[in-house]
Structure formats: structure tokens, C-alpha cells
Amino acid sequence: MSAPIGTFCIVLHSHLPWLAHHGSWPVGEEWLYQAWAHSYLPVVDLLQRFADEGREDVLTLGVTPVLAAQLDDPYCLRGFHDWLGNWQLRARYAGVRWQRDDPLLRDLAAAEHQASEKALTAFETQWRHGFSPVLRTLVDANVIELLGGPATHPFQPLLEPGIRDYVLRFGLEDTRLRVGQKPEGIWAPECGYAPGMEWGYAKAGVQRFLVDGPSLRGNTAAARTVGDSDVVCFGRDLEVTYRVWSPKAGYPGHADYRDFHTYDHPSGLKPSRVTGKHIEPWDKHPYDPARAAVAVQQHADDFVATVVDRLHKLPENSLVVAAYDTELFGHWWHEGPAWLESVLRRLPEAGVRVTTLRGALEAGHLGPKVDLPASSWGSGKDWRVWDGEQVADLVAAGADLQRDLLSIVDTFGRAARNPAADQLVREALLALSSDWAFMVTKDSAADYARRRAKVHAERFSELAGLLRLGHHDRALTRAEELHAEDHPFGRLDARGLIP
Structure with missing residues (x-):
């Protein structure tokens, strides 16, 4: 042959x-x-x-x-x-x-x-x-x-x-x-x-x-x-x-x-x-x-x-x-x-x-x-689809969310898993999905994409606020409610984010 x-x-x-x-x-x-x-x-x-x-x-x-x-x-x-x-x-x-x-x-x-x-x-x-x-x-x-x-x-x-x-x-x-x-x-x-x-x-x-x-x-x-x-x-x-x-x-x-x-x-x-x-x-x-x-x-x-x-x-x-x-x-x-x-x-x-x-x-x-340049497979082969003017608000909101997440991880504690903290991280990661910016930039179900990014960011903020104030029982109750809808990755452990 x-x-x-x-x-x-x-x-x-x-x-x-x-x-x-x-x-x-x-x-x-x-x-x-x-x-x-x-x-x-x-x-x-x-x-x-x-x-x-x-x-x-x-x-x-x-x-x-x-x-x-x-x-x-x-x-x-x-x-x-x-x-x-x-x-x-x-x-x-x-x-x-x-x-x-x-x-x-x-x-x-x-x-x-x-x-x-x-x-x-x-x-x-x-x-x-x-x-x-x-x-x-x-x-x-x-x-x-x-x-x-x-x-x-x-x-x-x-x-x-x-x-x-x-x-x-x-x-x-x-x-x-x-x-x-x-x-x-x-x-x-x-x-x-x-x-x-x-x-x-x-x-x-x-x-x-x-x-x-x-x-x-x-x-x-x-x-x-x-x-x-x-x-x-x-x-x-x-x-x-x-x-x-x-x-x-x-x-x-x-x-x-x-x-x-x-x-x-x-x-x-x-x-x-x-x-x-x-x-x-x-x-x-x-x-x-x-x-x-x-x-x-x-x-x-x-x-x-x-x-x-x-x-x-x-x-x-x-x-x-x-x-x-x-x-x-x-x-x-x-x-x-x-x-x-x-x-x-x-x-x-x-x-x-x-x-x-x-x-x-x-x-x-x-x-x-x-040596690779900054790049993607999107329009222009740069980052504009996910970091462009049309989605500047989503990018800013995502940056704020990440800062909030990193500022609260030290409160999680390493001793045992905290289901409220796990759900907090789960909502954060769902809010940061690249799909939302793509759908907005490409005007493909843009309203749905903005709503999804907003919903997950708001759920994250709600849980973060309860945890910061020490309302752990309320945070746990709310996390259980949210978990009924947003439940990917049952093994997700928020402690993995602790430096």
C-alpha cells in the first residue's frame, strides 16, 4: 500500500x-x-x-x-x-x-x-x-x-x-x-x-x-x-x-x-x-x-x-x-x-x-x-464578538461579578462544603458563559441571552449578599430553591476557588 x-x-x-x-x-x-x-x-x-x-x-x-x-x-x-x-x-x-x-x-x-x-x-x-x-x-x-x-x-x-x-x-x-x-x-x-x-x-x-x-x-x-x-x-x-x-x-x-x-x-x-x-x-x-x-x-x-x-x-x-x-x-x-x-x-x-x-x-x-497572538474564531479573528462595543455592558458586569466572587471566597471556609457557596459559584459560572455575548453580538435571540446573563448575575448577587451578612440559613434555603433550576455539576465545590 x-x-x-x-x-x-x-x-x-x-x-x-x-x-x-x-x-x-x-x-x-x-x-x-x-x-x-x-x-x-x-x-x-x-x-x-x-x-x-x-x-x-x-x-x-x-x-x-x-x-x-x-x-x-x-x-x-x-x-x-x-x-x-x-x-x-x-x-x-x-x-x-x-x-x-x-x-x-x-x-x-x-x-x-x-x-x-x-x-x-x-x-x-x-x-x-x-x-x-x-x-x-x-x-x-x-x-x-x-x-x-x-x-x-x-x-x-x-x-x-x-x-x-x-x-x-x-x-x-x-x-x-x-x-x-x-x-x-x-x-x-x-x-x-x-x-x-x-x-x-x-x-x-x-x-x-x-x-x-x-x-x-x-x-x-x-x-x-x-x-x-x-x-x-x-x-x-x-x-x-x-x-x-x-x-x-x-x-x-x-x-x-x-x-x-x-x-x-x-x-x-x-x-x-x-x-x-x-x-x-x-x-x-x-x-x-x-x-x-x-x-x-x-x-x-x-x-x-x-x-x-x-x-x-x-x-x-x-x-x-x-x-x-x-x-x-x-x-x-x-x-x-x-x-x-x-x-x-x-x-x-x-x-x-x-x-x-x-x-x-x-x-x-x-x-x-x-508565539500566538490574542485571537478567537469569531468575526475579525480577535475578541470583538465577546469584548466589543455591543456587549460592553455584559463584559463590565462579568468583570464586576468576578471581583465579587474572588472577594468572598475566603469566607467559604475549608472545613466542609457549603451548598450555598456551591450554588453561588454555579450561578457565577452560568452568568459567564460565552454564549450570551455571542448571541447578543450576532443578534441571535439577543433578548434571551441578556435575560439569562442578568438572571444568573442577580442570583449570584443575592446569595453573595446573604453570605456576606452572615445569613447562612437564609442563604442555604435560597440556594436550595435556585438549585431546582440551575443544577449542573453536583460535585461542584466552591472551596476549589480558595487560593
Whole structure:
């Protein structure tokens, strides 16, 4: 067998903020359940089929601790089970409602019913005890390399060093408890980086992390050690990554793919194909799975050709890393899982080694050290999405909250855990989630994001005030009330913040 022409790694980042008990439609728990049904279930199904074939090092999968907490949570598991049953009922209703309509719509209703039945069966037979047992089998079989991250997905460059270290250490330990192994790598939230953060990574045991391509000035053909540390960074190859999804274009916008934004509101299903960029929802054509399947194969061929061409242009035996949100595959892009499977099967046939970030290092893809600039994968590749004028108030509030948190940690005491102090820290970390600033800057459910940041900050302030005044019984009672809604990370121990 001839030597590979190069190495390809696909990295998927699975993340949603804490949504349980914080609204349902259009933003809230519905967001979680849609992503669960249409992305997490089919991507796991794909990986399990690769495992059954004996394939190893198929891809690198990041799962944030706050998402894992929801996918293991009994309340969310019950809610998702109900949602799947409702999906099945909606598909039946659509089948009756569309009986006299276009044959494509009748077929779509039948396909939706079959999909809901498959999802319900998968959940009841494999997921009843949460995601972690499912994920652990994939990790143990070496089908994936698992990436972890800070507990609640904060934008790390804006955190005080003590809080930054605590959130990362706790997040890695939480993942270890769920799957039995502590991740060696992380997907840094929003690929946010500030010079010197590599030393915090090294201290926490992180050996590798992701940055965006411009952080390496586009030189992403090998991993690089960061500064004088032994910590390694990998850069997204944007020339390849953007073939799938970019700020302006990509495969999911093709006319024959299912349109994400157009709903049949009585059933809640999505009956249309994209049709065209400027077509009104009521003028879009019915979704045709056969047309979509043809587009999937065309785009898989195009992507494989793009990777091969890119590797031929780079120095011999180079590395290409493409990285995406997991939720793109199935949730945002209905055909995404089928495309992903086709690409992962065709790349080896084209002479490309497909592996994980760990596998890329084992294959020798390590270049000279690099000094990284302050960066992210957001607009402008700097921090403006999370630290810009539109979110200046959120940034200021977050800075004040961190100062308050650090000023009160000495009162926690080391002798025993304090549930009120634990809830105080939990609310602080939820308030500092990077999602809120992103949603405001991008004007995506901005009101919801501002409300969430405000709610958690106010809950933090309420508990902090009670603890400062020595009203420990009242603080404990209030913490128990808040814990009913905000309860990720039952092992969270506020004493870990004490210097």
C-alpha cells in the first residue's frame, strides 16, 4: 500500500449552554432537544457503525461539560423522551394533513415518522441512562479522541486567572468522572486565546488545543508547540473548512437541501427545500430527499477533491484540520450526517490518512514552536464578538461579578462544603458563559441571552449578599430553591476557588 499523501483531521465541537428550566420555545429546552434528536443521535449512530467495523481514530469529538451535564440529567432525559414522542405524533398529524397534497409532502411525513421511531428506539435502548455511558464506549474503543473544556464554556481570555484555572480544572475532572478518562486536549471556548494561557493549560494537564487558522498566519500544515511550553496547538485550515460552512457560503445553502428556517407551523416540521437565496417561505418547493441525496454525493466528492488538492499544494505529507460545531450536522444541516459519513469513507480511498489530533501527532505532524497572538474564531479573528462595543455592558458586569466572587471566597471556609457557596459559584459560572455575548453580538435571540446573563448575575448577587451578612440559613434555603433550576455539576465545590 502506498504512503498517504497527507493527513486529515475533522474536529467536531458539541456545545449548548445550560437550557434546562430556562424557557422552551423558540429558545430554551426546544433548542436542546432539536440538537439532541437531529445531531447527537445521528452522529453517535454513525460513530457506532464505524466502531462495529473496527475503525479507530475516526474523528476528534469535543463535548463541553455543560452539554454533557444536560445529556445526563434526569430532568432533560425525561423531557427529551417526551419530545421524541411528540415528534412522532406531529409526524402522524402531518401525514393526515398532507394526505391530499403533493406526493413529496406525504412521503416526507412518512419519513419523519420513521425517523422519530428510530430516534425513540435508540433513546430507549441506548440513552436511557444518559450520554456518558454511550460516549464512554466510543472512547474505550478508540473510535474518537474526546476533547474536554472549561465547565460552562466561558470566554477564557476575559476571566481572572484564578477563576480561569478553576473552571478548566473542574471541567476536565467532570469529564473524567463521566467517561473514565481525563481529556488530554480541549476545544478552547470560541478558540479564545490570550498569550500565556498555555501555562495554565500545562498546569491543568492539557496537552493540545484548537486555534483558528489566522492565529498561525494560515500556516496550519502541522501542529505547533506554543511559546516555550510543551503544549501543542492545531489550527483550522480555513481554505478547507469554509468549503462546508463559512460566514457567507457553504454546502448547506444548496437549493436542494432541506430548509432550516421554513416551518409548517401546525406540525412543526420543515417541509421545504432551500430552493433559492431570495425565495419567500411560501414560494419554496417541497423537500425532495432524492435530490438532496444527489447533492450530498456531489458535495462529498467536492470536499474530498478539495482536501486532496490542498494536500498536494502543501509540503509533502502535511496536515489538514477542518473543525465545525457538531450541531451543524443534522440540526442546522439536515443532510450533514450523511455527508459526514460519505467524506470519512471516501478520504482513505483517495489516499488520505484520516485520524484524530492525537493520531496526527503520533504520525509526526509537529512543526516548530509559535508565539500566538490574542485571537478567537469569531468575526475579525480577535475578541470583538465577546469584548466589543455591543456587549460592553455584559463584559463590565462579568468583570464586576468576578471581583465579587474572588472577594468572598475566603469566607467559604475549608472545613466542609457549603451548598450555598456551591450554588453561588454555579450561578457565577452560568452568568459567564460565552454564549450570551455571542448571541447578543450576532443578534441571535439577543433578548434571551441578556435575560439569562442578568438572571444568573442577580442570583449570584443575592446569595453573595446573604453570605456576606452572615445569613447562612437564609442563604442555604435560597440556594436550595435556585438549585431546582440551575443544577449542573453536583460535585461542584466552591472551596476549589480558595487560593
